Each structure stands twice: as structure tokens, then as C-alpha cells.
Amino acid sequence: MVDLKGQYDKIKNEVNVEIQNCLENTAYINGPAVKEFQHDFEKYLNVKHVIPCANGTDALQIAMMALNLQPGDEVICPAFTYVATAEVIGLLGLKPVMVDVDPETFNINMEGLDKYITDNTKAIVPVHLYGQTAEMEKIMQFAKKYNLFVIEDNAQAIGSDFTFENGVVKKSGTIGDIGCTSFFPSKNLGCYGDGGALMTNDDELALRIRMIANHGQEKKYYHKVLGCNSRLDTLQAAILKIKLQHLDEYSSLRNKMALYYDENLKDIENVRIPKRSANSSHVFHQYTLRVVDGSRNELQRYLADKGIPSMIYYPLPLYKQEAFQQYVDIGFSLPVTERLCEEVISLPIHTEFNQEVSDYIISEIKNFFKS
Ligand SMILES: *Cc1c(COP(=O)(O)O)cnc(C)c1O
Numbered sequence: 001m002v003d004l005k006g007q008y009d010k011i012k013n014e015v016n017v018e019i020q021n022c023l024e025n026t027a028y029i030n031g032p033a034v035k036e037f038q039h040d041f042e043k044y045l046n047v048k049h050v051i052p053c054a055n056g057t058d059a060l061q062i063a064m065m066a067l068n069l070q071p072g073d074e075v076i077c078p079a080f081t082y083v084a085t086a087e088v089i090g091l092l093g094l095k096p097v098m099v100d101v102d103p104e105t106f107n108i109n110m111e112g113l114d115k116y117i118t119d120n121t122k123a124i125v126p127v128h129l130y131g132q133t134a135e136m137e138k139i140m141q142f143a144k145k146y147n148l149f150v151i152e153d154n155a156q157a158i159g160s161d162f163t164f165e166n167g168v169v170k171k172s173g174t175i176g177d178i179g180c181t182s183f184f185p186s187k188n189l190g191c192y193g194d195g196g197a198l199m200t201n202d203d204e205l206a207l208r209i210r211m212i213a214n215h216g217q218e219k220k221y222y223h224k225v226l227g228c229n230s231r232l233d234t235l236q237a238a239i240l241k242i243k244l245q246h247l248d249e250y251s252s253l254r255n256k257m258a259l260y261y262d263e264n265l266k267d268i269e270n271v272r273i274p275k276r277s278a279n280s281s282h283v284f285h286q287y288t289l290r291v292v293d294g295s296r297n298e299l300q301r302y303l304a305d306k307g308i309p310s311m312i313y314y315p316l317p318l319y320k321q322e323a324f325q326q327y328v329d330i331g332f333s334l335p336v337t338e339r340l341c342e343e344v345i346s347l348p349i350h351t352e353f354n355q356e357v358s359d360y361i362i363s364e365i366k367n368f369f370k371s
Helices: 004-025 032-045 056-066 083-091 136-146 203-213 234-245 247-265 296-305 322-327 335-343 355-370
Strands: 049-053 074-078 095-099 121-124 149-153 161-163 169-171 178-182 196-200 217-219 287-291 344-347
Touching: 004 032, 004 234, 032 049, 032 196, 032 234, 049 056, 049 203, 056 083, 056 149, 056 178, 056 196, 056 203, 074 083, 083 095, 083 322, 095 322, 121 136, 136 149, 196 203, 203 217, 234 247, 247 287, 247 355, 287 335, 296 344, 296 355, 335 344
Parallel strands: 074 095, 074 121, 121 149, 149 178
Antiparallel strands: 049 196, 161 169, 178 196, 287 344
């Protein structure tokens, strides 16, 4: 699905030097590279504070802890997302309120969300799925109306730009109260292990986040609140510093491959190419087709036979997962989420565009629909 080796080969010399430096100066925990990457990332995102942590799931959990959400509080999130989004809500004793998504952008559908609001609703977690920012303008208006916190799950869309009606452009993850991201190797800005970060423009929240990620202490051995131990490794920060310099170039290479898929797949009758949102640029964490004639699983098997990997993100709505049964009534169902779980298929997409490989994938998809 991704070509991490090809990507590494291109930046090998820079990366190896940085890693060597880390090994030589032995500051394995909170070494200089962590702060350096933090500052570079703040600058890139145009956000006041980046707080690195151990992974994207931790980032979401720390965000909810920092906002002081309490057991019983309700948090709205899309049902069509990776489990981490809702998992941390449940882990903290909060209630995930799962809502439907837009069939074409795959992001949270803001129409008619008022009916989910109760006295306990405290936050909303939009997920910028597959690489496009959700409708942040509407989400911020909704949050303002109901006095909700906004936590952006930006694990899949780092680098994407959201344009407001007044023309202001902001990076995804810097619009809500807190943005969260992941540096898992296959993410658009991935390291060589686990990593994550939170971002915020709020000075006080930034302090709280830092404290919670560091055992609830501001001063060593004095613990103000219950926290956790969530750090970005110095080695990973050193790698991320280099990869950040290439992020925009990676995004445009992903776009190039996506456009090539678009052009060649758009005329297949039972296939829908991914729609671009009106207000967001796309960084194509995933290139996801919809197969609308019920043959998605068959297509996946066919491609596998031809040696072409593909993935189903995600095969089951969150509310159908065993782990989430306590949060929904029997028979609970969201029509679009339900349909997308049957229709979506993600194709290989990466930063090493290869004409031959792309043509092979395209021709086999065409062959499948011809027969
Ligand atoms: C990857 C991902 C996460 C979690 O990130 P980890 O670093 O793997 O913990 C959270 N939300 C979404 C939407 C993701 O894709």
C-alpha cells in the first residue's frame, strides 16, 4: 500500500546522519531534536503550540483529559473512522455519540446534528478522513452554538489546508481547541516507529497538555493531576525533522498519483472516484474508491490474485463493533456509514509515483469491470 523503502532511500543520507548524532549524544529521552522538531512543526502549521507525544491515540486521550471532560459527558464523533477516535472516549468513561458521514467526502455530516445534543454533550471530534479536512467552518459554528469543545482527529490529513468563507486559510488540526495527529510510519508524516502530537493556540491548554503527558507534573516529582507517560522519542523526532521538510512535496506526489487514478478510473460505470471537498485541499492519505454495484469484495479478491494490494478502511461501523455495544441501542444504524463499509476500497498510494505500477493497477481494475 505504501513504499516506505523507496521513500527512505531518497533521504537516507540526511536521516542516517541525524540518527548517528542522536546515538552519539545519548540524549535518548527529550533530546534536542524533540524541541527542534516541535518548533519546526509549529512554524509549518502556523500554530502557537505543538506538544509531541507517544502516538496518535495518546494525543486524543490527552486532549480529552486536558479539556477536563468527566465520566458521563457525551462526545460526538463519526461512526466511520478508525477505532482510536472513539476508543479513548470510552476509556475515559465518556460516551461516544456516533453520527453519520457524507457519502462523497467521507467526513462528518453536519446536517441535522442538533438532534444529538443533550445536557451532557461536551465535545465533538471531527476526523479528517483519508486526507481532507472536515467542514470546520460549520463545525466551529455548531460548537459555538452548543458550547462544545472541538478536538480535531488529524491523523490522516496533516498538511491539508482549510479555506474559510472569508478567504482565511488554516492548516487542518489548528482550527479547533486541540488538534491531534499520529506519526505512525504509514501516515503522511510518518516516523520509523510510533509518535504523535497535539496542537493548540491556547497557552493555558498547552501547559495542561504538557503536564498531563508528563505524569501530571510541572515540576519534577510534584504531581498536580493524574497524567500519563507519553513522549516522542528523540530518534523519531530527529527523523520527523527531516521528513517534515519533504511533507509538501510528498503531498503533491500523492496528488499526482491520485489524479492519474482519477483520469483513468472516472469512466467506469460502477466506480466512484473520490470527491474533492469544496473548502479543503486533499493530501491523499488514502485514495479510496466506492464500488456501487456490490462487487467490492470480489474486486479486492481479484486484485489480490493479480498481486495488487488494497485495503478496506473500514469494514465495520464503530457501532457494530463488539467493544461498542454498550453505547448503542440494539438495531442502531446509520445509513451512509453502513453503505460505505460495503463500498469503499483504498488503492496503493505513495510518494514514489511509478507509471508502470499505476498503469498495471488501473488496467486490472478495468479488466475486472469488463468481465
Ligand atoms: C492512525 C489513526 C489514529 C491513531 O494513531 P496511532 O498513532 O496509531 O495511535 C487515530 N485516528 C485516526 C483517524 C487514525 O487514522
